[in-house]
Amino acid sequence: MKYLNLISLVKAIPRWIILQIDITLCVLSLLLSYLLRLNFDWEYMYWPDFFTALGMVISVKTIFFLITKSFSGIIRYTSIEDVKRIFLALTLSLGVFMLINLTCHYYAGFYFVPVSILIIDYCLSMLAMAAFRIVVKIIYFEWRSQQVEKINVIIYGAGEAGVITQRTISQDKDNHLHVVAFLDDDPAKARNTINGIPIFQNSPENLQKIVRQKKAEILIIAIQQISPEQKKSIIDQCLACGLQVQNIPPVHKWINGELSIKQIKDVNIEDVLGREPIQLDVSSIKKDLEGKTVLITGAAGSIGSELARQILSFNPERLLLIDQAESALYDLDLELHENPSAFSYRTIVCNITNGERMGKIFRKYQPDIVFHAAAYKHVPVMEENPSEAILNNVLGTKTVADLAARYRVAKFVLVSTDKAVNPTSVMGASKRIAEIYVQSLNNHLLSRQIDEKDLLPSTRFITTRFGNVLGSNGSVIPRFRKQIAAGGPVTVTHPEITRYFMTIPEACQLVLEASSMGKGGEIFLFDMGKSVKIVDLARKMIRLSGLTLGKDIQLVFTGLRPGEKLYEELLSDEENTILTHHPQILIAKVREYDFNLIQHHLSDMNQLLSLQDNDSIIQKMKKIVPEYISNNSVYQRFDRIPEA
Numbered sequence: 001m002k003y004l005n006l007i008s009l010v011k012a013i014p015r016w017i018i019l020q021i022d023i024t025l026c027v028l029s030l031l032l033s034y035l036l037r038l039n040f041d042w043e044y045m046y047w048p049d050f051f052t053a054l055g056m057v058i059s060v061k062t063i064f065f066l067i068t069k070s071f072s073g074i075i076r077y078t079s080i081e082d083v084k085r086i087f088l089a090l091t092l093s094l095g096v097f098m099l100i101n102l103t104c105h106y107y108a109g110f111y112f113v114p115v116s117i118l119i120i121d122y123c124l125s126m127l128a129m130a131a132f133r134i135v136v137k138i139i140y141f142e143w144r145s146q147q148v149e150k151i152n153v154i155i156y157g158a159g160e161a162g163v164i165t166q167r168t169i170s171q172d173k174d175n176h177l178h179v180v181a182f183l184d185d186d187p188a189k190a191r192n193t194i195n196g197i198p199i200f201q202n203s204p205e206n207l208q209k210i211v212r213q214k215k216a217e218i219l220i221i222a223i224q225q226i227s228p229e230q231k232k233s234i235i236d237q238c239l240a241c242g243l244q245v246q247n248i249p250p251v252h253k254w255i256n257g258e259l260s261i262k263q264i265k266d267v268n269i270e271d272v273l274g275r276e277p278i279q280l281d282v283s284s285i286k287k288d289l290e291g292k293t294v295l296i297t298g299a300a301g302s303i304g305s306e307l308a309r310q311i312l313s314f315n316p317e318r319l320l321l322i323d324q325a326e327s328a329l330y331d332l333d334l335e336l337h338e339n340p341s342a343f344s345y346r347t348i349v350c351n352i353t354n355g356e357r358m359g360k361i362f363r364k365y366q367p368d369i370v371f372h373a374a375a376y377k378h379v380p381v382m383e384e385n386p387s388e389a390i391l392n393n394v395l396g397t398k399t400v401a402d403l404a405a406r407y408r409v410a411k412f413v414l415v416s417t418d419k420a421v422n423p424t425s426v427m428g429a430s431k432r433i434a435e436i437y438v439q440s441l442n443n444h445l446l447s448r449q450i451d452e453k454d455l456l457p458s459t460r461f462i463t464t465r466f467g468n469v470l471g472s473n474g475s476v477i478p479r480f481r482k483q484i485a486a487g488g489p490v491t492v493t494h495p496e497i498t499r500y501f502m503t504i505p506e507a508c509q510l511v512l513e514a515s516s517m518g519k520g521g522e523i524f525l526f527d528m529g530k531s532v533k534i535v536d537l538a539r540k541m542i543r544l545s546g547l548t549l550g551k552d553i554q555l556v557f558t559g560l561r562p563g564e565k566l567y568e569e570l571l572s573d574e575e576n577t578i579l580t581h582h583p584q585i586l587i588a589k590v591r592e593y594d595f596n597l598i599q600h601h602l603s604d605m606n607q608l609l610s611l612q613d614n615d616s617i618i619q620k621m622k623k624i625v626p627e628y629i630s631n632n633s634v635y636q637r638f639d640r641i642p643e644a
Helices: 001-012 015-037 047-068 081-106 115-148 160-170 203-212 229-241 282-289 301-313 328-336 355-366 381-386 384-406 426-452 476-485 506-519 534-544 594-609 614-625 635-640
Strands: 151-156 177-184 197-201 220-221 244-247 294-299 317-325 346-347 367-372 413-415 460-466 468-470 490-492 502-503 523-527 555-557 576-579 584-587
Touching: 015 047, 015 115, 047 081, 047 115, 081 115, 151 160, 151 203, 177 203, 197 203, 203 229, 203 317, 220 229, 229 244, 229 534, 244 534, 282 506, 294 301, 294 355, 294 468, 301 328, 301 367, 301 384, 317 328, 317 355, 328 346, 346 426, 355 384, 367 384, 367 506, 381 384, 381 426, 384 413, 384 426, 384 594, 384 614, 413 426, 426 460, 426 594, 460 506, 468 506, 476 490, 476 502, 476 534, 490 534, 502 506, 506 523, 506 584, 534 555, 594 614, 614 635
Parallel strands: 151 177, 151 220, 177 197, 220 244, 294 317, 294 367, 317 346, 367 413, 413 460, 460 523, 468 502, 490 555
Antiparallel strands: 523 584, 576 584
8 A cells, every 4th residue: 555655656756856866866966976086985075076066067057947847748758868867957957067166176276176077977877867867767557567467478470570560569568468488380499588578480370379378368469471370370379278369460560661550450350261372363464454544333332442453553544433322432532542553443323223324334434344243242132132133133134234245345244243143032033143144245245246247246244253252331340340349149050151351452363364365255263262150150259259149149040041051152053163374263054045035035034124023023034044942932832842
């Protein structure tokens, strides 16, 4: 309690008391200087001279203390600036003393104060005043650290970034972190120390040992150049040990070249699912896009907006960003406006089903390439609104594709989904019909060009098909993040449900690569890696947030939603694949449809839309796509019952 009262007193010391303490220290320094000069022989001490010198020394020093305000700094936050003020005040005082001494010696033949004593006093005063402040600062922060329960931390990476991370943590006295160990892959660094902190070689056994012995709760990844696989491995090790995982940002994001404690953040679930970076044929993509007019539908969505960012880096002549979501398009416009290279884009609010408006856009801008990413994508919502799924995903695609053909756009790229394979939902079936139309239109134009001996190249229609993208609007990961932030429960539809995942930039890179290699009529599949159990994803996100499942937050199974699959597929049973030069891109060999027949079906479907007869629309969809078998849906009654 006395210690606590002392600290409270230190925090409240007024400036005039600090000045008095400094003067007292100067008195003691001068006395000690005389004694040192006399080898502590009191018999030779001539007190009248001492008190005369003391009066002059204290007067001059006090004047310079007041001028430099060396006592004005908050003592518990003493910094180099405070030491500079002390140095300046004492150095100026010494200069005055030397001038007085020289004057006395010149006119009277004696030194007012011996020069050796002045120099000793200068050093002792400097040391005493600085030491006083440092001691108070140490006492204060040691007390602060004892009042706060520390969280033991392991730093992964004993290189320069790791040392900077440790220094940042130790210098920030307001945080609750305490570094207890370094972990590094380099065996040569093991058994050494950094600032007294031991370094251990990275291994699951060592990590478990450190966690147990040091009672560590957090591991901070402090390596700048780390592969996704390596990062995933260390995160998995940490989760197995019950450690919360954080990392530091890249150096270029440090504030004024220095790492801030607030920049050390929890790792994202994307880091756990990450893969090696995709190798792109940049020259081929650049040849396709540089100097061209590129049009993106659904430009304000997750895929469309990332396509816009990546395409701008290839210097198109003009980039047309079309979306009906005005607010989201405005946000994208603000973001791109801050990009100095994004000078050649235009945002256009338009619904792709508005054929007249879309026609004017094509007529005015004459795009060279179209990336068609506009679509309704949420399975449960489209299950309740089949007519809107057909209007936007099918007839909207037909509108844009027909305009691309009419204005001889060089390439039309359809962004599709794995839900179009053996669809069990309205959304998946609508995307499959869009695929069928685009592919049949490509074949129709090609055959007509050959028959009519048309020398002008026709539009090449290309389809890209991939699974879920991490962090896209409305996807499972943002929903889990919100649920965890709200304290739960975290909801998963089924304990066995799995999905393929890919990051948004990764998906868009593969779309651009497939676009550059496409000759027309292909359905490109992307290597999605291994499918992931959604319940495992939820558990990892809970642990990455530093929470304990069942204690801090609950996990609840809600049941499959209408139209939802347990397992996603990239190929149907009747399809197989053809390899391409890119290891992560395949071409699906699918059943081809007659263009006139699909035209007839879509004409019928257009008429059904005016009636808003969902039952008839669903039956028509199942006729076009025989493999469309509804799951957990009211439309199961329209599925064909196999003969016994």
